Amino acid sequence: MRYPNESEKRGNDGEECIIRPQVKIVNCPIKTSLGVLGKKWTMLIIRDIGFLKIKRFNRILESIPGLTPRVLSMRLKELEREGIIKCREDRNDQVIVLWSLTEKGEDILPILLMLTAFGSKWYPEFVFEDKKPRRLDEVFSQPETRQRILEYNKRYRFNHNERNQQ
Template identity: 40%
Template sequence: MKEEECKHLLESLKACPIDNTFKIIGKKFTVHILRNMTKLGQTRFNQFLDSVEGINPKTLSARLREMEKNGIIEKRIYAGTPVKIEYAITKKGLALNPVLESMAAFSMQYCSKDIFKDGKPRLLKEIYSKPSEAA
């Protein structure tokens, strides 16, 4: 990109796109909830509460509301006794999957000593492969 084109692009920005994305997913536990929805198929409040280490019910409620407000997830309420509430990831939320995968790939490659017991780097597909792909 030429310097003049770059200047024009920067002048057209209202905000930094990276900063804006961070405002949407950067709060504590948001990416953990997204990870659990996309990788583990979790949809229920108690599933998140049990699997996201260190989260409490008040914080989980706040994050789910924020994610819903931002259009990342949607809340589905099913009538019955008791009322059943599930959360579903939206198309907009699914579009964040490559971002999360890039974050994971970075850590697995460059911070492997911090995340793996043997300290050896791994590829994303080695960790998040589907059962049929692992064979």
């Protein structure tokens, strides 16, 4: 898929394009993002580290049925290489490796919330015991969770000048 350029204001069926970038795009940002995030288990690993605050290898492995140690190790290395997670060693009597999200990784959490909202609305028969669709505020009704959702939403409202300075 590619985005239409300025001269291509209509799609193949003659309808006007609703979302058309105003800058030249070399590679589709969706395709580029999915190159990293679209690999099997990746989003669930990010979910566990970001939302569930599971920081240890074996706990992540236990929380995702079907995930193998080999694949988890590969995904963690890929995510670390991409700058999405970071590894910290805690040295007490033994070395304990702990994983956490970087700022880049934190920016993925609002995407996971939107996937949660989509699944809760359109696939309730698989998501909920009572099979009834729900809004995100019904799924997460705790005040601290609602506050966190608002914080995630603000992450994407960045100032253009601030972004260019990074």
